[in-house]
Amino acid sequence: MFFRRFASTSTLPPTIRQLLSSPGTAKDIQVNGWVKSIRRQKKVSFAVITDGSSAQGLQAVLSDASLSKQLTNGTSVRLSGRLTESRGPGQDHELQVDSLEVLGECHPETYPIQKQALSTEYLRDNCHLRTRTEAGAAMLRLRHSTSQALHHYFEGQGFCYAHTPIITSNDCEGAGETFRIAPVKGTAPGLTSTEEFFSRPAYLTVSSQLHLEALASAVSRVYTLSPCFRAERSQTSRHLAEFWMLEAEWAFTNRVTDVCDVVEAALKTVLRASNPDLAALWNEGDMTRRKAIEDLSISDARWTQMSYTDAISELETHQAISGEFQYPPAWGNALQSEHERWLAEKLVGGPVFVTDYPAALKPFYMRLNDDGRTVACFDLLVPHVGELAGGSLREERLPMLESSLAAHNLDRDAYQWYLDLRKYGGAPHGGFGMGFERLIGWLSGIENVRECIPMPRWAGRMLL
Amino acid sequence: MFFRRFASTSTLPPTIRQLLSSPGTAKDIQVNGWVKSIRRQKKVSFAVITDGSSAQGLQAVLSDASLSKQLTNGTSVRLSGRLTESRGPGQDHELQVDSLEVLGECHPETYPIQKQALSTEYLRDNCHLRTRTEAGAAMLRLRHSTSQALHHYFEGQGFCYAHTPIITSNDCEGAGETFRIAPVKGTAPGLTSTEEFFSRPAYLTVSSQLHLEALASAVSRVYTLSPCFRAERSQTSRHLAEFWMLEAEWAFTNRVTDVCDVVEAALKTVLRASNPDLAALWNEGDMTRRKAIEDLSISDARWTQMSYTDAISELETHQAISGEFQYPPAWGNALQSEHERWLAEKLVGGPVFVTDYPAALKPFYMRLNDDGRTVACFDLLVPHVGELAGGSLREERLPMLESSLAAHNLDRDAYQWYLDLRKYGGAPHGGFGMGFERLIGWLSGIENVRECIPMPRWAGRMLL
Numbered sequence: 001m002f003f004r005r006f007a008s009t010s011t012l013p014p015t016i017r018q019l020l021s022s023p024g025t026a027k028d029i030q031v032n033g034w035v036k037s038i039r040r041q042k043k044v045s046f047a048v049i050t051d052g053s054s055a056q057g058l059q060a061v062l063s064d065a066s067l068s069k070q071l072t073n074g075t076s077v078r079l080s081g082r083l084t085e086s087r088g089p090g091q092d093h094e095l096q097v098d099s100l101e102v103l104g105e106c107h108p109e110t111y112p113i114q115k116q117a118l119s120t121e122y123l124r125d126n127c128h129l130r131t132r133t134e135a136g137a138a139m140l141r142l143r144h145s146t147s148q149a150l151h152h153y154f155e156g157q158g159f160c161y162a163h164t165p166i167i168t169s170n171d172c173e174g175a176g177e178t179f180r181i182a183p184v185k186g187t188a189p190g191l192t193s194t195e196e197f198f199s200r201p202a203y204l205t206v207s208s209q210l211h212l213e214a215l216a217s218a219v220s221r222v223y224t225l226s227p228c229f230r231a232e233r234s235q236t237s238r239h240l241a242e243f244w245m246l247e248a249e250w251a252f253t254n255r256v257t258d259v260c261d262v263v264e265a266a267l268k269t270v271l272r273a274s275n276p277d278l279a280a281l282w283n284e285g286d287m288t289r290r291k292a293i294e295d296l297s298i299s300d301a302r303w304t305q306m307s308y309t310d311a312i313s314e315l316e317t318h319q320a321i322s323g324e325f326q327y328p329p330a331w332g333n334a335l336q337s338e339h340e341r342w343l344a345e346k347l348v349g350g351p352v353f354v355t356d357y358p359a360a361l362k363p364f365y366m367r368l369n370d371d372g373r374t375v376a377c378f379d380l381l382v383p384h385v386g387e388l389a390g391g392s393l394r395e396e397r398l399p400m401l402e403s404s405l406a407a408h409n410l411d412r413d414a415y416q417w418y419l420d421l422r423k424y425g426g427a428p429h430g431g432f433g434m435g436f437e438r439l440i441g442w443l444s445g446i447e448n449v450r451e452c453i454p455m456p457r458w459a460g461r462m463l464l
Numbered sequence: 465m466f467f468r469r470f471a472s473t474s475t476l477p478p479t480i481r482q483l484l485s486s487p488g489t490a491k492d493i494q495v496n497g498w499v500k501s502i503r504r505q506k507k508v509s510f511a512v513i514t515d516g517s518s519a520q521g522l523q524a525v526l527s528d529a530s531l532s533k534q535l536t537n538g539t540s541v542r543l544s545g546r547l548t549e550s551r552g553p554g555q556d557h558e559l560q561v562d563s564l565e566v567l568g569e570c571h572p573e574t575y576p577i578q579k580q581a582l583s584t585e586y587l588r589d590n591c592h593l594r595t596r597t598e599a600g601a602a603m604l605r606l607r608h609s610t611s612q613a614l615h616h617y618f619e620g621q622g623f624c625y626a627h628t629p630i631i632t633s634n635d636c637e638g639a640g641e642t643f644r645i646a647p648v649k650g651t652a653p654g655l656t657s658t659e660e661f662f663s664r665p666a667y668l669t670v671s672s673q674l675h676l677e678a679l680a681s682a683v684s685r686v687y688t689l690s691p692c693f694r695a696e697r698s699q700t701s702r703h704l705a706e707f708w709m710l711e712a713e714w715a716f717t718n719r720v721t722d723v724c725d726v727v728e729a730a731l732k733t734v735l736r737a738s739n740p741d742l743a744a745l746w747n748e749g750d751m752t753r754r755k756a757i758e759d760l761s762i763s764d765a766r767w768t769q770m771s772y773t774d775a776i777s778e779l780e781t782h783q784a785i786s787g788e789f790q791y792p793p794a795w796g797n798a799l800q801s802e803h804e805r806w807l808a809e810k811l812v813g814g815p816v817f818v819t820d821y822p823a824a825l826k827p828f829y830m831r832l833n834d835d836g837r838t839v840a841c842f843d844l845l846v847p848h849v850g851e852l853a854g855g856s857l858r859e860e861r862l863p864m865l866e867s868s869l870a871a872h873n874l875d876r877d878a879y880q881w882y883l884d885l886r887k888y889g890g891a892p893h894g895g896f897g898m899g900f901e902r903l904i905g906w907l908s909g910i911e912n913v914r915e916c917i918p919m920p921r922w923a924g925r926m927l928l
Contacts, residue, residue: 011722011725011726012621012622012685012714012717012722012726013716014622015622015684015685017622018622032684032715032716032891033684034889034891035889051683051684051715051716052624052682052683052684053622053624053683053684053685074888074889075889076715076889076890076891078716103716103890103891103892104860104886104888104889104890104891105889106888106889107887107888111888111889112884112888113888128678128881128882128884128885129678129681129682129884129885129888131678131679131682131683132681132682136682137682137683140624140626140679140682140683140686141624141683143625143626143627144624144625144626147625148615148619148625151612151615155612157476158476158478158479158481158482158517160516160517160604160605160608161607161608161611161612162604162607162608162918163607163691163708163917163918164918164919165706165919165921165926165928166630166668166691166693166706167643167693167705167706167921167926168926168928169926169927169928170928179631179645179646179661180645180646181643181644181645181646181668182643182644182645182646182647183646184695197643197695197697197705197923197924198705198921198923198924198925198926199924199925199926200926202926204630204645210928211918211919211928214592214593214595214918214928215595215604215918217593217596218516218593218595218596218600218601218604219515219516219517219595219601219604219605220479220496220497220515220516220517221476221479221517222604226691227627227630227690227691229630229631231648231661233661241631241661241662242629242630242631244627250476251496251515251540252496252515252540252542252567253476258475258476261475262475262476396568417592417927417928418592420576420592420593421592422568423571424538424568424570424571424575424576424577424593425498425499425538425539425540425568425569425570425575426540426567426568427496427498427540427567427568428567453627454626454627454628454675454678454679455628455629455675455678457629457631457662459661459662460661460662460663461662461663462629462631462632462633462662462663462664462666463633463881464629464632464633464634464674464675464678464881
């Protein structure tokens with residue numbers, strides 16, 4: 001897209017990040033932010049001011065003791081002064097403060113975000129203030145830069161960003177993990193006491209895929225970054241009741257390896273986007289994992305693709321030697337978490353696309369391979385996270401899709417619209433989905449997806 | 465953000481839009497798409513092929529009659545040939561087809577998307593195929609380019625793109641227009657037969673604002689483009705049960721006029737992004753309205769801002785002369801649709817920000833002005849659409865906010881987290897919300913928001 005230049009009417013002053021990215025040494029600078037720390041010396045005080053625009057913050061030098069005495073952590077302030085080169089270590093520029101105004105006080109003793117280390121549980125309980133921590137703000141910025149990088153990639157590849165429905169009539173095959181909208185209490189004339197608002201049962205979407213397929217059958221290439229919902233009661237570090245999912249679908253693709261290639265290219269765009277916030281997030285994390293991510297971000301090597309059948313064979317060989325798996329691997333069985341981790345962490349030592357799983361293990365819409373027993377699909381497994389993305393070619397052959405619906409005991413009528421997409425100019429197509437919080441966790445080393453989203457929801461927990 | 469260049473591993477071939485934007489005259493071109501129209505002559509046939517990447521399509525020249533006989537509208541095909549300069553009118557380049565493969569047939573008589581004009585209602589009933597129409601595809605691309613332009617604007621202004629919760633404990637002040645999540649049937653041990661999944665009632669969000677305020681109190685500038693929900697039974701051309709809303713919040717802003725300026729700058733970025741799809745959408749629309757939008761997109765003039773009090777005064781004067789309003793305007797009363805339209809269409813003849821409404825007409829969180837009876841807010845009114853956006857400074861003064869909660873009979877405990885944002889380093893701040901479908905309708909002249917979203921939901925209607 002092309003943007004014509006024009007005189008902006010916006011009056012927003014530069015953020016601290018914008019100010020420090022082309023600082024000069026200007027006079028009459030005005031900076032807004034919150035006090036992150038303050039260090040008082042005899043004649044001069046140093047305050048670090050943050051506006052959350054970057055991890056770094058701005059060092060403010062207060063020579064007038066009367067100015068600094070009002071400042072405590074968390075106070076919001078407006079500072080005026082001159083930007084000068086800094087003689088101290090840790091920053092290139094600093095603000096010589098001429099005057100300051102306290103905009104909002106912050107009681108130093110009752111402020112919930114104290115300087116000392118705060119437990120993960122405590123911060124979850126205070127999730128309205130959690131992004132005021134360094135890690136919380138860095139996570140928020142990482143979500144921003146990651147989604148921008150993904151938009152950038154898909155724009156370049158000619159994809160259309162689309163919004164698919166959140167409320168849907170699809171109950172996810174009745175698996176019971178779907179949230180349902182409660183009937184509405186009737187007040188209007190002619191309504192019974194409880195009634196479906198949409199005249200039929202309504203659910204929250206678990207995936208945008210089927211809807212994206214309809215759009216891909218019109219504009220070829222579509223993607224979305226959309227909220228998805230699973231009413232799953234299990235408490236794991238990898239599941240949320242409400243999460244965001246990147247999903248893409250495109251027409252005129254014939255090989256699952258091509259779908260894998262798009263996933264790989266999108267992730268490489270994300271990995272190679274400069275991300276100063278990762279330093280703050282990895283700070284206390286595992287250095288080996290961080291190094292592996294950094295190496296991956298500068299490597300041009302193609303990521304490994306291997307078939308499920310080959311993966312099972314490798315797992316069986318390893319099991320015969322070591323006996324280390326709790327669940328013996330066998331063709332036809334799902335890969336267990338221990339298997340996935342071994343494949344990515346030990347066998348490959350990096351991301352691995354495992355392709356062509358047995359049809360019986362996968363949903364009805366995946367395209368049957370010529371062998372008649374596997375489908376043209378993949379799971380992307382990455383070290384420490386496990387499954388980061390999954391996708392497939394979609395069954396575009398009408399008779400095969402009808403057989404598959406029957407084999408999965410699904411109601412043909414409910415899928416008539418989906419069959420129509422094949423009936424009228426259906427094209428070979430494929431796509432994938434990737435959990436956005438898992439991606440954030442993989443990039444940053446954050447251990448639990450609950451810390452990868454600003455206001456997490458899981459069974460029994462929904463604050464705000 | 466900065467993206468390092470790297471050798472892409474993606475193998476996606478160019479779309480028709482990409483091909484035609486730097487065509488050359490290459491041999492061995494392969495094009496995938498759907499037949500949009502076909503014109504058979506004695507020796508040669510001309511087919512227009514679209515892949516949905518642009519309104520234009522590609523003219524394919526088939527000299528071999530055996531090739532063209534398989535082609536009907538909607539058929540998906542893969543064509544191979546040479547791109548040459550076109551001697552015919554209407555396109556610069558065309559494809560001389562050497563060979564073609566039919567990927568998916570499309571029965572010419574039963575295909576629901578026939579060439580003749582299809583009624584709006586018919587297309588709503590067939591919304592899984594609706595984006596295959598020219599207008600449907602153009603709308604989808606317009607949503608894409610509009611959201612990209614908005615991302616572009618906010619990125620430049622240092623905003624962080626954030627995801628706020630869809631499921632929330634906020635029931636929108638019990639107004640009854642909120643969707644509620646049904647309790648989950650218990651299966652796990654210890655569950656009663658029906659139980660709240662989140663241990664408390666859960667609703668679908670009607671606005672991201674309060675959550676964005678929490679994030680703005682950490683990283684200063686945030687925005688989102690997020691689904692919102694209203695269980696509203698009224699059937700109008702301006703309301704959906706599920707819609708997308710652009711919302712932004714930022715700290716350190718003191719004047720409502722500054723908030724208006726950001727809205728204006730964001731919209732000017734959208735208006736000035738080149739949008740070839742608008743031609744397809746305005747095609748049969750109102751030429752006067754189209755001209756007004758085009759004029760607006762190249763004008764540097766600041767948009768009008770006027771106070772509610774001045775607006776009422778203008779309306780009263782006009783009413784005294786003309787008596788044309790059904791509802792007599794009076795200070796303290798809400799502006800009716802007829803008033804809003806007169807202000808934008810007749811008095812101003814363009815977008816107008818009406819500011820500083822009476823406090824009693826507005827929600828509890830808007831900042832009280834010094835006059836003690838109005839709040840620092842605005843509605844942006846535009847011709848033919850009415851209210852396109854609304855926003856305000858938010859009350860950042862703790863005692864005033866507490867008074868306002870009490871005056872609105874709201875439960876203080878439910879808003880404790882929101883009060884905390886003021887208690888600990890609260891900063892003056894403001895923001896706005898803009899209905900994305902209304903924006904699309906305003907830009908393109910689409911009359912009903914149901915045609916501004918791919919799969920619309922309203923009372924009684926939810927397909928797919």
